[in-house]
Structures are given as structure tokens and as C-alpha cells.
Amino acid sequence: MLLYLLQRVLLLVATLAFASLVVFGVLEILPGDAAQVMLGASATPQAVAALAHKLGLDQPFATRYFAWLAGIARGDFGLSYAYDSPIGALISDRLAVSAPLALIAMALTAVIALSAGLFAAQRRGKRGDFAVMAASQIGLAVPNFWFAILLVLVFAVKLRLAPSGGFPGWSAGFAPAFGALILPAISLGLVQAAILTRVTRSALLDVLGEDFIRTARAKGLSRRAVLWRHALPNALTPILTIMGLQFANLIAGAIIVENVFVLPGVGQLIFQAIANRDILVVEDCVMLLAAIVIIVNFIVDVACAAIDPRLRRRAA
């Protein structure tokens, strides 16, 4: 396991380095000079040159790339051109909204999906299975932003129970801030749960069709013991893998849902930065989200290997 872990950590570092190179490289393929793009076509050459110098754009690519990396390593994400303030502080302000949103949504997803999937798999072909599958089919088919709009329509426009959007800030107290995240988290989490429910159910059914399950039943184990001790651990690998992948979708979904609810999260920051041509902010945000996804998938890989020894023997 130690060797396996070491291998994975090295790959993690390599993947992160590769990702950073591509994210940074996007700035290079941007048509035209970045400083020119930021200032617009009407800017004087002197202003463009001054900005380019201020942003260090007149340095060679490698110098800027390593300066950027070294900055990130120190926790210095650079200066936002449009906000004229440190990007690290900008992002951490926005993360205070996005991170809880993603975590609440993911927790909702996991709880709903695992219980519903387990419930359905045990009742294959019966009424309970049919009800769960029908509900998950509807959930799968509903776009999260449409669901979010419908939630606004029902709870804000018709019932007037919740604000149609906005975020009071954590300084306003836990309850109002948490309350502002509930509808967005539901619109994100329920849709994700529909997918994961199907994965959980089909993974369990696949395992339940294997010979060793029949053997376990034949040697006298109860249905419940077979399910928890033999079927579930074997079904967990695909479930965890999909959960890791869903995390990337969740982060992307959060960008849209933040848009519906006018939440000041990372997604909104990215959109404003693109509109403002604030390229360093886009770069830092994308790199941050990419790093989160890479690390989450690394954790999933290691968790799968911990659950299923066959995986680490093959890799090592």
C-alpha cells in the first residue's frame, strides 16, 4: 500500500504540474496581447506597454510561469487588474460561499443516492424499485438550473417564503447565510443524486449477480449479511469513482446555479473576470477548481485501492 501511495502522490504532483502548465498556457494562445485585450482596442500603446510591464507580461514565458507557481506556493495569487486587489483575498471571499454550497450539495447527493440505490437494488423489479427508478429518471432529466428557476418560482415568486437570490454574508449570522444556500444546494444535489442512485443500484445489481454472492447465500448467510458484507464493499469502487467524477460536475453546476441565485461565489467571479478581461483571475480560479478536482480524484483512487486490494496489486 505504501508503494502504491507513493506512486499516486508522484502522479498527483505530475498531474497538477501539467494542469498548471496548460492553464497558464491558455493566456499565451489568447489572440492578441493580453494587456491589449484587457484595455480594449482604444488604448494607447504607452498604456498597453505600462500595463504589460506592471503585470510582468514583458518577461519570458518560463519566467512568468515559475513566478506564478512560486507565488501560488507562497499563497500570493497576484493582483486583479479589474478589482485592483489581491486575487487570493478575492477568491477566499468567494470560496466562503462556493465551498459550503458544494459540500452541502455533495452531502445531500451521497445520502440520498446511497440510501435510494440500496433500497431499490434490494427490491429489484418490485414496486419500491420502480418508484425509486421513476423518481431518478425524472431527476436525471431535469436541468439543475431549470430546477433552480422552478424553486425560485415556487418559493420566492408564489409562496414568498425565500428570497429569489442573493447572499447576506456569513457576518449576518449562520441561519440567514445557510438559508440562502439551501435552495441552491437542493437544486444541485437532487439532480446529482439521481445519477448516483442509478450507479449505486446498477453496481449493486452487478455484484449481486456474481457467483460468490450465490456461494455466500448457499453457505447460509442471510440476505442482509450478504448485502452489507459482500455486495456493498464490492460495489463501492464504481460508486466512489462516479462520486469523484461528479465532484467536477458539481463545481461546474455550481457556476450555473450561482448565476440563477445571484450568489457571490467563485462561479460568479469567473464570469465577471471574463467580462472584465481579468485574465489572471480566470487563470487562478480555473487552476484552483482544477486542483480541487484532481485532488478529489486522487483521494478517490487511493480510497478505491484501500477498499479493493486487487487494484493496488495491479498498479504496483
Add this chain to the structure above:
Amino acid sequence: MSKDGFFARARRNPSFLVGAALVLLVAGAAALSLVWTPYPPAAIDVPHKLLEPSAGHWLGTDSLGRDVASEILAGARISILVGVIAVGIGVIFGVALGLVAASAKGVVEDLIMRLSDFAFAFPALLMAIMLTATFGAGVVNAIIAIGVFNVPLFARVTRASANAVMAREFILAARASGKGPVAIAFEHVLPNVAPVLIVQATIQFAIAVLAEAALSYLGLGAQPPQTSWGRMLSEAQNLLYQAPRLAVFPGLAIMIAVLGLNLLGDGLRDLLDPRLRARR
């Protein structure tokens, strides 16, 4: 185990029947919109804006007086176009990479999987945002972003299922009988992972439809005057208090399309997976 043919069994499979009917409905709407819509879908008619549904305008009109029913019909075209191309890209490249990874193992497998991990670090939407920031918004960039995202997904699913298949005895037997890795991959592994891929392909088609709607909702996909369900929803969001129905119809259209695709996939899975059939 049933000895009936595919179509005889298909007739008894409700998922397949309902899914096929819904998919045909959406495909039919797209085809119909090519030759006929009640009104031109992009025709602005401000004096008749925000009309309630009536005999003249079945689903009413939007804030610019466009006929909503015509827009819904025309919106099906973009959804299907994006879905077919984006999933096609994913299946062709992803399955090939997944099979190579599972057959080759070692460095090649690691390299392909690391590259797919890397691609996962850029979810479709994030990638589309970067693409549009760089190259501009539009349907083509949306298709590329969604399609590229599908490649590592199919690679990963193919490899995971293929590895499970390759651990089985009959692969060892095939190898012992002198078959090469390519023959094994195509003759033994691919048929055994195909049901998983079919289910995945329908889910991905559905996700592609959803992603197109999301991108167009954000203003990154279909551009005016192209009609897209996502763009209709984004316009409707500003009119939630005046005309909530505008936020309902495009969403229902997306739901019908996605529901149909998913049910069809489920039905096909039941029909195609011999192991599932034997268990009945």
C-alpha cells in the same frame, strides 16, 4: 432465457417503448421544424408580446412576441445536433483509448489514465468558459467542449469494465489459444463491455443535451437568432413575475428529450445484456 428476437422482446419492454416514443417525438419535432413551424421561430412581433396561450399561439408568445411553440420545435434541432456529435466524439476516441489502456497495461495505461484525469480537471462547462474566453461563444465551441469532456469519461468507463472482463478465465483461455491483444479486445472484451457503454452513451447524450442547454442559458452556446431551449430559459428568468409560464415550457422540452434518451438506454440495456436477461 427467452429465445425471441430483439424486436419481439423490445415490444414487451416498457422503458424501451416509452423512451423510443419520446425520442421519436423530439426527433420528429426537430425534423418538422426544418420544413414547418406555426410561425418563423425567430420572428419578432413586439405588438403581440407576452400573449397567453391561445388557438393562434398554442404556447403564447415571449417578451419579443416570438411564438413559443415555434421556438420549442426549432430548439430540438440544436439539442440533437450537439448530442449526436458530442457523444460521437466521446465514443470513438474514448472507447479506443480505454481498450488500449486495458490491453496494454503498464506505462501506456498509466499515461492514458493520467491524461484522462487531467481532462477531468476541466469539467465541460469550465472548459467551455475557457474556450469562449479565448475563441468566442457559439455552438461549435460548445460541441467541442462537451465532446472532449466525453472522451476521458468513455476511456475510463471502458477501461474499468474491460479490466473486470480481462480478469475472467475466458480471456486467459483466449490468450492460451493464441489470440492477440487486438483480437481479444474486439472479439471478447468489447462485446462484454458494450452494454455498459450503451447505458453510458445514452446518459452522456442526455448530459450533452443538458450541457448545451446550460451553456446556452449562460450565453455561451447558441447565439441569437439561433433558437435554443437554454437561451429561452435565460430570457424567461427575467420575466418570472410577469410570465412564469415562459420558464416552464422550454424546461419541459429539455426534460422530455432527456427522459426519452435515458429510458431508451435503460430499455436497450435490458434488451442487450445477456447476463441480465438470463437472470430474469
